Every structure is written in structure tokens, then in C-alpha cells.
Amino acid sequence: MPIDKPYVLGLDVGGTNSVVGVVDARGHVLGRTSIKTKDYPVFANYVEALCAEIEKVVEPLGGMEKVRGLGGGVPNACYYTGMIDQAANLPWSHVPFAQAISDKLNIPVSITNDANAAAMGEMMYGVAKGMKNFITITLGTGVGSGIVIDGKVVYGHDGFAGELGHTTVVRGETGRLCGCGRKGCLEAYASATGVARTAKEILETTTKATILRDLKESEITSKDVYDAAMQGDEVAKEIFNYTGTILGESFANFILFSAPEAIVIFGGLSKAGELLLDPIRKAMNANVMYFWKDKVKLLLSDLKEADAAILGASALAWEL
Amino acid sequence: MPIDKPYVLGLDVGGTNSVVGVVDARGHVLGRTSIKTKDYPVFANYVEALCAEIEKVVEPLGGMEKVRGLGGGVPNACYYTGMIDQAANLPWSHVPFAQAISDKLNIPVSITNDANAAAMGEMMYGVAKGMKNFITITLGTGVGSGIVIDGKVVYGHDGFAGELGHTTVVRGETGRLCGCGRKGCLEAYASATGVARTAKEILETTTKATILRDLKESEITSKDVYDAAMQGDEVAKEIFNYTGTILGESFANFILFSAPEAIVIFGGLSKAGELLLDPIRKAMNANVMYFWKDKVKLLLSDLKEADAAILGASALAWEL
Numbered sequence: 001m002p003i004d005k006p007y008v009l010g011l012d013v014g015g016t017n018s019v020v021g022v023v024d025a026r027g028h029v030l031g032r033t034s035i036k037t038k039d040y041p042v043f044a045n046y047v048e049a050l051c052a053e054i055e056k057v058v059e060p061l062g063g064m065e066k067v068r069g070l071g072g073g074v075p076n077a078c079y080y081t082g083m084i085d086q087a088a089n090l091p092w093s094h095v096p097f098a099q100a101i102s103d104k105l106n107i108p109v110s111i112t113n114d115a116n117a118a119a120m121g122e123m124m125y126g127v128a129k130g131m132k133n134f135i136t137i138t139l140g141t142g143v144g145s146g147i148v149i150d151g152k153v154v155y156g157h158d159g160f161a162g163e164l165g166h167t168t169v170v171r172g173e174t175g176r177l178c179g180c181g182r183k184g185c186l187e188a189y190a191s192a193t194g195v196a197r198t199a200k201e202i203l204e205t206t207t208k209a210t211i212l213r214d215l216k217e218s219e220i221t222s223k224d225v226y227d228a229a230m231q232g233d234e235v236a237k238e239i240f241n242y243t244g245t246i247l248g249e250s251f252a253n254f255i256l257f258s259a260p261e262a263i264v265i266f267g268g269l270s271k272a273g274e275l276l277l278d279p280i281r282k283a284m285n286a287n288v289m290y291f292w293k294d295k296v297k298l299l300l301s302d303l304k305e306a307d308a309a310i311l312g313a314s315a316l317a318w319e320l
Numbered sequence: 321m322p323i324d325k326p327y328v329l330g331l332d333v334g335g336t337n338s339v340v341g342v343v344d345a346r347g348h349v350l351g352r353t354s355i356k357t358k359d360y361p362v363f364a365n366y367v368e369a370l371c372a373e374i375e376k377v378v379e380p381l382g383g384m385e386k387v388r389g390l391g392g393g394v395p396n397a398c399y400y401t402g403m404i405d406q407a408a409n410l411p412w413s414h415v416p417f418a419q420a421i422s423d424k425l426n427i428p429v430s431i432t433n434d435a436n437a438a439a440m441g442e443m444m445y446g447v448a449k450g451m452k453n454f455i456t457i458t459l460g461t462g463v464g465s466g467i468v469i470d471g472k473v474v475y476g477h478d479g480f481a482g483e484l485g486h487t488t489v490v491r492g493e494t495g496r497l498c499g500c501g502r503k504g505c506l507e508a509y510a511s512a513t514g515v516a517r518t519a520k521e522i523l524e525t526t527t528k529a530t531i532l533r534d535l536k537e538s539e540i541t542s543k544d545v546y547d548a549a550m551q552g553d554e555v556a557k558e559i560f561n562y563t564g565t566i567l568g569e570s571f572a573n574f575i576l577f578s579a580p581e582a583i584v585i586f587g588g589l590s591k592a593g594e595l596l597l598d599p600i601r602k603a604m605n606a607n608v609m610y611f612w613k614d615k616v617k618l619l620l621s622d623l624k625e626a627d628a629a630i631l632g633a634s635a636l637a638w639e640l
Contacts, residue, residue: 086611133477147577149474156469156579157453158615163576166609171569180609249491256483257467257577259476289486289500291406295478 007061009054009107010314011072012114013037015089018046020054020070021310022061025318027125029307033057043092043100051104069108070101071316073117073309080159082111088179108320114138114309116153116162118301119146121312122264127299134262135254136301137164137247139269142179143187143194149258164254165191169246189246192269195222198239210235226272240275247276248283255284255292262297266308270300327381329374329390329427330634332434333357335409338366340374340390341630342381345638347445349627353377363412363420371424389428390421391636393437393629400479402431408499428640434458434629436473436482438621439466441632442584447619454582455574456621457484457567459589459596462499463507463514469578484574485511489566509566512589515542518559530555546592560595567596568603575604575612582617586628590620 007030011020015037022031033053040046058064074097076087082098084090102109112120119136122128128136132151138144143165147154154161165187166180175184176197188194199212199220211233215224228236251263263284269276281298288296303311327350331340335357342351353373360366378384394417396407402418404410422429432440439456442448448456452471458464463485467474474481485507486500495504496517508514519532519540531548532540532555548556571583583604589596601618608616623631 149469149476150472152470154469154578157581158579158611160611161577161579163609167573167576168569168607182607182609249488253487253573254577256487257481257574258474259478259481261477287488287502289483289502291478291480 005066005068007058007067008314008317009058009067009070010310010312010317011050011070011074011111012117012309012313013072013074013090015075018050019310020050020057021307021314022058022067023311023314027311029310030061031057032310038091041091043095046092047100047104051101054105064105064107067105067107069110069317069320070105071117071120071313071318071320072097072101072109072111073114073313074111075113077111077113078159079110079112079116079153079155082109084111108317110316110320112153112155112159112316113144114312115144116146116155117312117316118144118266118308119148119153119162119264119312120315121303121308122146122266122301123148123151124315124318125311126264126301126303126308128262128264131261133258134260134264135164135258136264136266137251138267139190139192139265140267141192143191144267147258148260154258164250167250167253169250186246186250190243190250190269192222195225195239195243195269196220198242199225199236202235202239208235212236222269222272226275229272229275237275240272241279243269244276244279245283248280248285249287251280251284251296251298252287252289255288255296259292260296262299264299264301266301266303273300325386325388327378327386328388328634328637329378330630330632330637331370331390331392331394331431332437332629332633333392333394333410335395338370339630340370340377341627341634342378342387343631343634347631349630350381351377352630358411361411363415366412367420367424371421374425384425384427387425387427389430389637389640390425391437391440391633391638391640392417392421392429392431393434393633394431395433397431397433398479399430399432399436399473399475402429404431428637430636430640432473432475432479432636433464433482434632435464436466436475437632437636438464438586438628439468439473439482439584439632440635441623441628442586442621443468443471444635444638445631446584446621446623446628448582448584451581453578454580454584455484455578456584456586457571458587459510459512459585460587461512463511464587467578468580474578484570487570487573489570506566506570510563510570510589512542515545515559515563515589516540518562519545519556522555522559528555532556542589542592546595549592549595557595560592561599564596564599565603568600568605569607571600571604571616571618572607572609575608575616579612580616582619584619584621586621586623593620
């Protein structure tokens with residue numbers, strides 16, 4: 001890379017905040033700023049405010065001429081067109097996101113969805129460094145995925161490939177309703193909200209003793225389930241077993257597709273560690289086709305959570 | 321390509337026959353020969369006999385110096401190593417297939433499994449010509465798949481990617497036993513033998529009137545079901561509906577992975593045409609995530625069956 005442009009920008013856009021960091025080639029975040037996404041219902045004003053903040057944070061590092069490009073992780077972003085479409089949690093839709101920022105800052109801009117950005121981050125700075133074939137699964141409010149084949153994130157024909165959180169794991173009417181409008185998606189079971197739903201189902205349909213009954217049922221979170229499991233609560237452990245088993249069975253199917261070297265788990269729910277990894281590993285190896293038994297690595301992301309989204313998005317910019 | 325080497329060889333290895341064709345850049349099969357695979361329990365003798373036949377068929381076209389390389393579609397072949405491992409239907413296992421033929425003929429040799437070869441053939445000579453992202457599904461004795469992303473067949477970390485016939489479609493103990501030893505694989509439902517199993521299940525568990533009852537139940541084939549359906553038999557049509565629905569539901573999941581432009585159906589069962597395509601299309605579009613509804617093409621291969629395997633395998637050789 002040109003020595004006179006040693007930095008890239010990584011932008012992580014969420015419904016609440018838009019966070020941007022200045023990143024060097026080693027993955028150090030040298031500066032950081034943010035604006036409130038929802039304060040800008042008009043897209044042009046958002047771009048104006050964001051770019052003003054960016055120029056401010058870049059200033060002490062030598063200004064925009066030191067910046068090679070900007071990579072963004074944005075919900076429902078299309079990598080090919082740089083557009084955002086039908087993003088339920090953002091104030092604007094069908095906007096030329098990448099183009100607008102590029103025009104304003106005079107640098108190349110590339111965007112993709114946050115899960116694909118996470119995969120880029122793992123490949124450049126994380127546990128998948130040096131790997132050419134792996135899948136990243138993000139377990140947060142939803143379940144996202146980024147698929148890397150031959151060292152490149154898979155975007156597919158239209159730019160929207162890698163939506164493994166919406167693979168159907170329970171067929172038919174008994175499947176849980178997912179945010180996408182369909183039934184039985186992996187996301188409805190294996191996200192943080194899926195774990196909370198599992199807890200409620202077990203509390204409602206059984207009389208098993210559990211400290212989770214001390215909480216208000218409608219307010220139980222995956223964090224409460226985690227805390228209970230760490231205190232030895234059997235029902236809480238059962239909830240993680242159930243979640244991990246569904247994930248492991250799904251992973252066994254994903255492996256058939258791209259024969260990855262590893263599956264990397266990322267996101268809030270991954271903090272459950274072995275509580276979740278152990279049942280995933282068991283179900284994955286019990287269900288995978290014989291030639292992959294015990295061969296595909298199951299890894300936890302080790303990127304610092306505050307930096308991970310920025311690093312992942314910034315990784316896109318090195319390709320520009 | 322060099323004008324002095326205008327041909328490639330396409331080799332299709334099956335448990336019964338090994339067929340080889342001489343192919344030009346336009347996909348014309350200029351010569352063809354074969355040996356009986358099972359006549360050669362000793363691998364060295366197989367290589368000797370096959371290469372002798374190849375030299376004979378190439379002779380009138382100018383001899384081996386006109387041949388650029390050989391591509392082979394071989395069960396359980398590893399693209400990276402050129403080895404064959406654990407191929408249940410071949411007389412030998414764990415043999416350096418590509419190397420042995422390359423040493424004997426003095427040309428580069430590349431092999432992959434037959435389903436991946438079929439995908440190459442569709443991309444070079446078939447309905448996927450010009451496409452960069454598609455999936456080929458082979459519906460024969462088994463269910464195979466070849467996945468193309470960014471114009472390249474996906475081999476994955478170990479060379480064995482693209483085994484979609486073994487994705488689990490029915491979870492748990494009620495899933496049909498598959499040849500791979502696991503339960504509930506797509507192949508156990510959607511292959512030609514899967515269709516025959518569905519027929520037997522329906523005949524045994526219902527009393528519905530059908531001309532299939534005139535046949536000996538243990539001998540019913542997918543061809544019998546097809547013939548009955550073409551005569552308007554309702555049970556036979558129901559069998560194709562059932563098969564197509566399972567395929568379409570599976571395709572909806574595959575689309576989430578690689579966002580293909582098209583899914584191409586190939587192999588014996590594809591002759592059922594709309595009997596199968598109609599329920600596939602309905603189930604695929606009813607189950608796919610909203611942004612792909614009615615967007616992914618469902619295509620039937622139009623390669624001549626006698627040539628398709630050879631063309632597919634030969635396509636590998638142009639990359640050498």
C-alpha cells in the first residue's frame with residue numbers, strides 16, 4: 001500500500017449509533033468517533049454530519065490525504081451497488097450510501113452488511129488470519145453470517161449471499177416466527193432473542209425448578225439465562241444445550257456447502273463460551289458427513305468487542 | 321489456447337464404465353471410447369488399459385501432441401490432491417488417479433467428482449454459459465451438487481465442498497437412512513431411488529387407487545412413477561409433488577448461502593420435466609427469503625445426456 005496513505009476508516013452503522021474508527025495496517029484503532037444514526041431522519045444531513053466528524057477525528061493524524069478509503073458494515077448493504085435497501089432499523093432506505101460518502105470525502109468507499117464485515121475482520125486481524133475458507137456466524141440480536149471461500153467473502157449474484165441465519169431449521173407451522181416474516185429460521189432459535197424465547201417456552205410448558213422463575217418472564221434475557229447457567233441452574237444449562245444443538249446441526253449442513261476449515265463464532269451470545277460451544281461441537285460432529293467428523297475447527301472470535309465492528313469494516317477498505 | 325493443441329480429453333468414471341471423449345473448444349465430441357471399470361481390480365492395469373484406448377482414439381486426430389490435458393469426473397475424487405478415497409462403487413481406493421494418468425500420457429490431468437464436473441460443463445457449454453454464480457443439482461441414483469461462485473467451482477478447504485445431497489432435510493429418527501450412513505439426507509428423498517422409496521411408502525401406508533399397484537412393489541422405479549404420472553395417475557403425481565417440494569424447500573436454503581443466479585437441474589430424474597419443476601418452483605418461492613422470491617432461475621440442463629459427463633469433465637482440462 002502507498003506509504004503516504006497509511007490509514008483506512010472503518011464504519012459500523014447501527015440503528016442507534018454510527019461509529020467510525022481510523023485504523024492502520026496492523027489493526028490498531030488510532031482514533032474513534034460517532035454520531036447518533038437516529039438523529040438524522042434526512043439522509044443528506046446524516047452524510048453531512050458523519051463526514052464532518054470523520055474529518056475532525058482524522059485531522060490530528062494528518063488529515064484526509066492520509067486515508068486510503070472507507071469500509072462500512074451497514075445493515076442490508078449491497079456490496080455491488082453500495083445501496084441500502086429495506087433496512088428495517090435505519091431511518092432511510094434505498095439510498096446510495098457508498099456513493100454519497102465517497103463524493104463528500106473524496107475517497108473510495110465500499111460497504112457490505114455487518115456479518116460480512118465481521119468475516120473480513122476475522123480474516124485480516126482475528127482467529128481466521130491466514131485461512132482461505134471459513135464461515136463466521138454472528139450471534140447477536142439476530143444471527144448473521146459471512147462466508148469466505150478462496151480468501152474472498154461470498155457476495156453471490158446480487159450481493160446478498162450469506163444469510164445463513166435465515167436457513168429453515170424447523171419446517172412447517174410449528175416453526176417460530178422470525179423477524180423476516182418466515183417460520184422456523186435459525187435466527188428465531190439461536191439469536192440472543194431466540195435464547196430468551198426458549199427460556200419462556202420452557203418456563204411455560206414445564207414445572208421444572210429454576211431460578212429463572214424468580215424473574216419476570218417477559219423480561220428474561222439471554223444474559224439472565226447465562227448468569228443462571230453459571231450458577232449451576234439445570235434449566236438454564238438445558239436452554240444452552242438446546243440452542244447449541246440447533247446451531248451444531250445447522251453447521252453440519254453449512255459444512256457440506258463450502259467445506260470450511262473453521263467456523264468462527266462472534267457476537268454477544270458467544271460470551272457464553274463452552275456453555276454454548278460444547279453442545280454445538282457435539283451436534284456438529286454427530287450430524288456432519290463422515291469425512292468432516294472432528295475436522296472442522298470451531299473457534300471463538302477474539303477481537304475486542306469495541307473494535308471488532310470497526311476493524312471488520314475497515315478491512316474492506318484495504319481492498320479498494 | 322495454443323493452436324497446436326486444440327483438444328482436451330473428458331473422462332467420466334463410473335462403477336461400470338469409464339468413458340472418455342476427445343473434445344474441441346466448441347464442445348464437439350470428436351472421438352469416444354470406453355473400458356469396463358470393473359474389469360480392472362488392479363489399478364495399474366486399469367491405467368494401462370485406459371491410456372492405451374485413449375491413444376487409439378486420439379491417433380486419427382493427430383495423436384497425443386494435439387491434446388492439451390485431461391479432465392476427469394470421478395466419484396470421491398479430490399480436486400486438490402488428484403486422489404480417490406473411499407469410493408464405494410470403484411474397485412480401488414486411495415489411489416493417485418490424476419498422477420498415474422498424467423505420468424502415462426504425459427499431459428496435465430485434473431479430476432473432481434462428477435457433480436462438480438457437471439457444473440463446469442454447464443458453465444462452458446450448457447444453460448449456465450456466461451453465468452458466474454449458480455448451483456447444479458444432479459438427480460440420479462444419488463443427489464450431487466456443484467456450486468459455482470464468481471465463475472469458479474467451490475472446492476473448499478479440503479477439495480470436497482458441494483455435497484448438498486447430504487444436507488439433512490428430515491431431523492431425527494424418522495429420517496430415511498441414506499447411503500452415507502446418516503438419516504434424513506436430501507438424497508434419500510430426491511434421488512431416483514428416493515422417488516421409488518416414496519412410492520413404496522405411499523403404497524404401503526395408504527389404500528389409494530393407483531396403477532402402480534399393478535407392479536411388483538419391490539421393483540418399482542422412478543421411471544414407473546413417471547410413466548404412471550404421464551398417464552394421469554394421481555398417486556404418481558403426488559409422489560412427484562412430494563419430491564419436488566422437498567427439493568424446493570432445500571433450494572430455498574441453498575440460495576441463502578450463495579445467492580445464485582440460477583439452479584440447474586441435471587440427471588435422470590430431470591427428465592420428469594414440469595412434473596418435478598412445478599412443485600420445486602412453488603416450494604422454492606414459498607420458502608425463500610423475500611429478496612429472492614421469483615428471482616432465482618430454475619433451469620433444466622440441455623446437454624445431451626451421452627455427452628454431458630464427458631463435456632463436463634473436459635471443461636476442467638481447459639483450465640490446466
